[in-house]
Amino acid sequence: MSFSAVDIIRAKRDGQVLSDEQIDWVIDAYTHGVVADEQMSALAMAIFFQGMTSAETARWTQAMISSGERLSLDVSRPTVDKHSTGGVGDKITLPLAPLVAACGAAVPQLSGRGLGHTGGTLDKLESIPGWRAALSTSEIQAQLSSVGAVVCAATEGLAPADRKLYALRDVTGTVEAIPLIASSIMSKKIAEGADALVLDVKVGSGAFMKSLDDARALAQALVAIGVEHGKKISALLTDMSVPLGRAVGNAVEVTESVEVLRGGGPSDVVELTVALAAEMLSLAGISADPAAVLASGEAYESWARMIRAQGGDPEAPLPIGKHKHVVEAPIAGVLSTLDAYAVGVAAWRLGAGRARKEDPVQAGAGILCLAKPGDRVEVGQPLLELFTDTPDAFAGALAALDGGYTIGDAAPEQSPLVIDTIRG
Numbered sequence: 001m002s003f004s005a006v007d008i009i010r011a012k013r014d015g016q017v018l019s020d021e022q023i024d025w026v027i028d029a030y031t032h033g034v035v036a037d038e039q040m041s042a043l044a045m046a047i048f049f050q051g052m053t054s055a056e057t058a059r060w061t062q063a064m065i066s067s068g069e070r071l072s073l074d075v076s077r078p079t080v081d082k083h084s085t086g087g088v089g090d091k092i093t094l095p096l097a098p099l100v101a102a103c104g105a106a107v108p109q110l111s112g113r114g115l116g117h118t119g120g121t122l123d124k125l126e127s128i129p130g131w132r133a134a135l136s137t138s139e140i141q142a143q144l145s146s147v148g149a150v151v152c153a154a155t156e157g158l159a160p161a162d163r164k165l166y167a168l169r170d171v172t173g174t175v176e177a178i179p180l181i182a183s184s185i186m187s188k189k190i191a192e193g194a195d196a197l198v199l200d201v202k203v204g205s206g207a208f209m210k211s212l213d214d215a216r217a218l219a220q221a222l223v224a225i226g227v228e229h230g231k232k233i234s235a236l237l238t239d240m241s242v243p244l245g246r247a248v249g250n251a252v253e254v255t256e257s258v259e260v261l262r263g264g265g266p267s268d269v270v271e272l273t274v275a276l277a278a279e280m281l282s283l284a285g286i287s288a289d290p291a292a293v294l295a296s297g298e299a300y301e302s303w304a305r306m307i308r309a310q311g312g313d314p315e316a317p318l319p320i321g322k323h324k325h326v327v328e329a330p331i332a333g334v335l336s337t338l339d340a341y342a343v344g345v346a347a348w349r350l351g352a353g354r355a356r357k358e359d360p361v362q363a364g365a366g367i368l369c370l371a372k373p374g375d376r377v378e379v380g381q382p383l384l385e386l387f388t389d390t391p392d393a394f395a396g397a398l399a400a401l402d403g404g405y406t407i408g409d410a411a412p413e414q415s416p417l418v419i420d421t422i423r424g
């Protein structure tokens with residue numbers, strides 16, 4: 001059946017509910033270039049203002065899944081995946097995937113690159129000499145069977161409608177619409193084919209969702225789509241007002257993840273890794289104690305196998321920016337705030353992130369947060385170390401950090417890292 005794009009745009013603009021047939025047609029026609037970018041932009045903006053019902057969102061997701069292939073994973077272990085909505089210093093996939101594999105599940109983690117102030121898992125892993133992000137479906141399958149964990153780029157054929165629509169939303173101010181974000185994430189995750197999925201929905205200055213109400217609404221929309229598609233699914237709402245851990249960037253985050261895999265590392269990274277692993281294992285029906293497996297070194301062994309399987313050398317020294325600038329405490333006191341967004345933008349400007357999809361990133365660029373909120377600091381004590389290969393970048397990074405931290409008299413109130421869990 002054929003429709004008119006203009007009629008569909010008008011219908012949504014005027015607050016009507018789109019029919020299944022209209023949604024199927026418009027996604028298919030857009031994927032094949034029959035609906036033009038400017039028409040899809042108008043429809044995305046109409047959806048931004050008018051929203052979509054949960055039935056429309058479910059159908060929109062299904063149509064995007066149907067635009068491409070679905071991986072059918074043939075592995076003997078239960079398959080379970082994690083998706084984070086993105087944050088600053090969010091390196092959790094790196095310790096989490098091998099940890100959950102070491103506990104007995106198979107983790108197919110198809111990841112993306114960073115855009116804007118939030119880092120990308122593939123950019124971080126590519127700082128490991130030799131490591132390769134692009135795997136074929138048969139390589140993914142083989143590595144899942146042999147190692148139990150694979151972190152790689154999404155294959156080209158997975159939800160192509162989303163790839164096209166996401167790029168369009170990025171340049172038309174229509175990213176932040178809950179039905180569009182939820183359908184975008186879930187179309188890829190459902191097409192990827194894992195039995196179960198745990199979502200890490202971030203809330204705070206460094207996240208897409210700045211308010212708890214918006215983050216909760218997104219989590220509920222994501223879980224509802226998963227349930228509709230027969231997935232075992234949960235969402236953790238987690239704090240992203242402060243960077244996770246101490247390292248923000250590419251190679252620096254790999255180094256910190258390896259510390260965690262060796263049984264050390266910052267307590268917040270360990271806490272979130274273990275909380276997400278416990279939820280993933282529970283959905284996969286595996287009873288194991290992820291904290292004990294992490295402490296035992298088995299997760300590190302699983303990491304080393306995963307990196308080697310993709311051509312990387314887990315023991316190779318990692319790059320660090322050739323130039324360093326230290327930000328010192330201007331007064332003595334207690335570090336009261338360290339704003340995730342400010343640190344994320346600073347790391348991005350140092351070269352850890354990219355402004356356009358085709359830009360390269362610097363493996364050695366990033367920031368080490370030497371003090372975290374609640375720490376006592378003295379005048380002149382180093383607070384942040386900034387690294388880059390391009391020293392001209394320091395000025396922009398320091399401008400981003402201006403006002404990004406405060407020092408007061410008393411320790412700030414500690415908010416919980418895991419705020420809530422929504423189960424399907």
Ligand code: URA
Pocket residue numbers: 085166175180181182184185
């Ligand atoms: N991540 C996605 O994959 N899609 C969105 O729309 C937002 C974040």
